[in-house]
Amino acid sequence: MSSSDDTGVSDTSQQLDEFLNDIKAKYDALENKSQVGIYGGGALAALWLSSAVIGAVNRLPLVPKVLELVGLFYTGWFVYRYLLFKSNKREL
Known part of the structure; x- marks a missing residue:
C-alpha cells in the first residue's frame, strides 16, 4: 500500500471513531434508554415485515410486470408534463 492509501484508511478510521463516540455520547445523555430499544x-420489525410483504408481492406472476408498466407510464407522463417544454420546466 502506498502512503496515500494509508492516509485514506486512517482518515476513515478516525471518522468512524468520531461517529461512534458521538453516538455513544448521545446515547449516554438519554434519560429513557429502554424507549430507544423499543x-x-x-x-427492525417493520423493516422485516415490509421486506416479507415485498418478497411475497414479487413472487406473484403479474404484479411486478404491472407495477413496472405503471412506472413506465408515470415516467413518460412526468417527462411530457414537466420536462419537455420550456414553460413547464419553470413550473417544476
Missing part, C-alpha cells in the same frame, strides 16, 4: 426493535 423504538429500535419496532423499526
Whole structure:
C-alpha cells in the first residue's frame, strides 16, 4: 500500500471513531434508554415485515410486470408534463 492509501484508511478510521463516540455520547445523555430499544426493535420489525410483504408481492406472476408498466407510464407522463417544454420546466 502506498502512503496515500494509508492516509485514506486512517482518515476513515478516525471518522468512524468520531461517529461512534458521538453516538455513544448521545446515547449516554438519554434519560429513557429502554424507549430507544423499543423504538429500535419496532423499526427492525417493520423493516422485516415490509421486506416479507415485498418478497411475497414479487413472487406473484403479474404484479411486478404491472407495477413496472405503471412506472413506465408515470415516467413518460412526468417527462411530457414537466420536462419537455420550456414553460413547464419553470413550473417544476
